[in-house]
Amino acid sequence: MSAASSILLSNGTVLLHDEEDHVTPVRADILIIGNKIAEIAPSISPPSPSPDAVDIDCTGKIISPGFVDTHHHLWQTQLKGRHADDLLLDYMYKGNIVFSLFKPEDVFWGQLGGCMEAIDGGTTMVVDHAHINHSADHSESALSATVASGIRSYFCYCPVPQTRAASWAPFKFETSSSSVPDWAATQLADLAAKQPFGNGRVRLGVGFDAYYLPQDVVISIFQNARSAGVKLFTSHYVRNALMGQHSLVNLLDSYGLLKDDILLSHANQALPEDAIQLIAEHAHVSSTPDTELQMAHGAPVCFRPDLHKIASLGVDCHSNNSGDMLTQMRLALQSARGTRNQQFVARGKQPRTVHPTAEQAFNLGTIMGARAVGMGAEIGSLRVGKLADLVIFDGESPGMVCAAAHDPVAAIVLHASVRDIETVIVDGRIRKFGGKLCAVEVENATEVGWPEVAAKLLHSRRRLQEMIETADMDGAREGIIKLFHIDPNNIVEHVA
Ligand SMILES: [Zn+2]
Incomplete structure (x- = not known):
């Protein structure tokens, strides 16, 4: 309109x-x-x-x-529906690494589909952890689709691209990036200078998960981006047997990087001292109940008493679950209530009151999300x-x-x-x-309605699916286990 x-x-x-x-x-x-x-x-x-x-x-x-969605990977539309019974490890090798097969055109329609699904569900602001950074053209496509969609967004550019598949059968990863590639450094600086986009709606953030890099490299990435005017940095943080038990909060603090522009997605099993440090620095967290509950990240932290004040909600992967925030507010609320109620039930008691409240869930999806992205004075109410x-x-x-x-x-x-x-x-x-x-x-002032976007997505999905079917997925699973230094002994069928 x-x-x-x-x-x-x-x-x-x-x-x-x-x-x-x-x-x-x-x-x-x-x-x-x-x-x-x-x-x-x-x-x-x-x-x-x-x-x-x-x-x-x-x-x-x-x-x-x-609604304000503080953690989402908007490019993943063509991968919708393939993770119904998957855990985090399955998602990584069956879905996320398929990004290597996406061409810039696939990214455009995937990203546009993700943005439009979000708008359809009432999301007006989304933090996009845009880890589809296969090349400068891929990020350019993703950003232009976000701008075209009309949504408000922090487009969080990933200066260290995810490790790509070098060959699919047999499966082999490329060597991990040991730093920021020149093209990514140039593009990040260029986008930072040109932002915001879409009449001010789309701001540039940074998505960063490459904490395996040397300390001085990590520090310089943050410092350079901050001096270039980037106002939001988002990283995944899950403490569990798959992703490791270290404290990312402690690492950020020891590097002198923990500030109010840090937004950590998930933070499941964050340590009590993590919560103290995050609150002291006015940093924020994003719970994504759908993926966290299914994929064994750990319980969502958005209602944890020591973290609630700085919490917000996100969709994470619309390849796995619906892209609307109504679902996330409801799942966060009822799972927190269920966990609390069970403590009474297991002791032969009944709680006198239900907690948390519907209003608290509503606030996580609106005003608290706005504060998590430093926009509490501009949006969220x-x-x-x-x-x-x-x-x-x-x-x-x-x-x-x-x-x-x-x-x-x-x-x-x-x-x-x-x-x-x-x-x-x-x-x-x-x-x-x-x-x-x-x-x-879209391009050249052409208008496209949802049916045309859906047709483009289905065409792109077919092409990708044909390639996925010839890939060595067992090899991809092993590749992920090695890449992330996962201890296979920690993946078990039953716990005593
Ligand atoms: Zn994520």
Whole structure:
């Protein structure tokens, strides 16, 4: 949909955060001018007539802040559906390393599909750990798809590319990169100088997992990027038998790199001293309940008392699970409740109260996500002067009716599905309307709608699948075990 000079949302139930993050539903109008929320009031008169002003009747609708997804690999769309019964090791050799087979064109459609699925589900801001950095062209394709989609994003460029397959049958990895390749250093510096992209929507971050490199190399990568203006650094951190028991927080601290621009995805089994250090430096974590619960990362930490304050939520792999934040809020909430309740049940007792609350889950998906990316003053709640990132739910759908009238936050966290999301506005632009994704503008100002994107994705998937079927996947599994120094004795069928 083309840009409107103003958008008036009339008579909706607006979810407003107060200073303590308590959410109150208020019957109100919202006026959007340009890319900002200009006014929230009981009754707003339409601004002076303009042919491109939009007025949306929101009677019976809930208007929520857009969701903030703080950990996602947006390129993986063609790999959807292949990890239903997989663990982390299986995901790495069956899915993630297939990135070596992606051409820049596959990346473009995969990334666009990932962004559009996110928007469809009400995500307006996403931290993309963009580890599809096979070549400069691959990252260029990924970034241009993000810009085209209309989503707001931190595009976290990976200056040390993942190790690629050199041959698939027999399977062999290339030698791991011992530093930042020249082309990646040049591209990172170039993107840092040119950012932001897409009228300010897309900022450059850094995705970094190459902590095996010498200390001075790691430090210089962070220092160079910080001096070039990069404001967000994201790394995977999982402490378990597969990924190792070391403390990444301690390493970052000992290198002098732990600051408020650090966002660690997962942090399962983070040490108590990790939590103390992360909170002291105002760093943040992103829990991704779907992948963490399935793939044996460990329990999600987003409601852990020592980490909750700096937590947020992410989708991680839409190749493995749905790309919407409704699912992540609900899974995080109910798994935390289940774990707590079981402690009472196992002792022959019943809890007096349920904990955590639906509102806490909602906040993890909105305002706390915004703070995790250093944008708490700009997005994550509905307030005059903030950027216009909003989601409009149909409060009278079969799923939400009555729940929305009684408790709109509960309706979103426990009753809503992507189907109930009628309209999504990012940066003052309508990207989903009437329950359907709007067309996006790709190269040469060509507009493509979702059916065309789906056709491109299916074509690309077929090509990739034909190559995957001839690959030596047992060899790939062994290759991953060696590359990550995994002790096979720790992978067992039963525990006593
Ligand atoms: Zn990840």
